[in-house]
Amino acid sequence: MVVAGPGLARADAAETLRALAGIAYRPALASWIDTRPATIQCLEIIAEQFYKGGETLARSLSSRHPIVVHTSRLSLGTPGALDRRELDWFVSLVREVKPLWVSEHLGFRRTAEVDLGYPTPIPLDANTLSVFVDHCREVMDRCGKLLLVENIASPLTITSALSEPEFLNRLCDASGCGLLVDLTALVVNSRQHRFAAGSWLARIVPTHVVQLHVGGAALRNGVWLDTHGEDVDAEVWALAADLLARAPIRAIVLERDERFPPASDLAAELRRVSSLVRGRLIESFAPGRRDP
């Protein structure tokens, strides 16, 4: 099955690429990942876990697996210039591991004075779109890699001029970035804030979507959370299958962050991810792709 993405302005526009099933690297999974299970076709690493001493491990992982680099520390939604030191660290790691692409969240996390510890929602309007477009372009220019922006889960909602799908579509069109759609975050928000996840997805331009995150969710004290501490949610599997039918998705990455099951259970979930992407060849996979 070949899924056509948008055309590229580069000579490699006719290139076709195999879609990959991967897992998010976590220290608790290191010994299993070291056995190089055949089900792991790519690894997603969190950049900040490999700064200042972790570069050797990052290089080692990248020598064994195709890598994508994820971060939550660039805080693309913070007005003003990106943190120079943080961006320099990120770019340095990207140069070490030569990832397929990089990713950051749709949100605000930090200023020079305060770090909230995780991305939080921002108002979605023309002003924040302009901030995001500038920051996405800068990250891609510095890294020489495609940047994907990921939707986040939050118990908070902010009434905004633009809907989230509209903001993300405009961001991709204006900056050349792509999307990492976290289906678990989407499902969690849809349950918490009572909207239809399928309707949200239907409003996203499919050719913007490059990667998916899948994982488990939990209801704790009346609040839905994307804990990544459970098996992949049934609704997440259904949405993934639905989206794969129309979007040129390059990779699906399984996220697990707590209550780690036996490796055989994770391998079984990865096999299910593999079965979704098996045989899929992606033609010109991303808008505005910027390989060095």
Ligand SMILES: [Fe+2]
């Ligand atoms: Fe995610």
